[in-house]
């Protein structure tokens with residue numbers, strides 16, 4: 195069987211700037227530096243991401259799915275999109291003041307997401323009752339929705 199060569203070339207820089215009214219959001223200063231799976235290689239070929247808050251204080255992300263997130267040829271792996279939604283929607287709950295982990299993440303994949311394209315992740319904290327915080331979100335570009343999710347976050351018990 196023919197051995198496939200791995201392409202080790204690093205992709206060129208991408209524009210992750212936000213929209214008018216968005217302010218940069220410093221995720222590591224809130225939750226520490228553990229979020230390396232999605233955010234850990236800002237110049238690499240997996241994901242490149244930058245966080246913002248919009249003028250309604252909701253968390254937004256600009257994210258580039260690199261060649262290492264490939265699933266169907268030329269498009270993002272569903273698990274790669276789910277990982278992004280796990281991180282961004284969980285982080286949205288933290289940014290709203292809730293110390294949580296994600297208990298349940300329900301993702302619907304709506305359209306194939308082409309690789310090496312900058313897209314937006316939108317989030318909205320829709321409710322907080324007792325230990326349960328519900329966050330909704332989606333990965334989109336303009337009118338096109340690639341994936342949408344409902345994320346049940348559970349506040350961490352005091353030790």
Ligand SMILES: CCCCCCCCCCCCCC(=O)SCCNC(=O)CCNC(=O)[C@H](O)C(C)(C)COP(=O)(O)OP(=O)(O)OC[C@H]1O[C@@H](n2cnc3c(N)ncnc32)[C@H](O)[C@@H]1OP(=O)(O)O
Nearest residue numbers: 225280281282284285288295296297298325346348350351
């Ligand atoms: C640890 C420090 C973390 C720091 C992180 C910083 C970065 C974070 C950035 C974030 C980005 C990264 C994000 C990530 O990647 S977070 C990583 C991915 N998530 C996990 O690994 C979480 C693993 N699971 C757990 O730790 C526990 O199961 C939790 C804490 C979730 C609940 O176990 P706990 O024993 O504490 O609570 P409980 O079982 O009494 O349940 C309490 C209530 O909740 C309801 N319920 C529970 N689960 C579910 C479910 N699946 N569907 C529906 N409902 C569920 C349950 O019915 C009950 O309701 P009620 O009966 O009261 O009505």
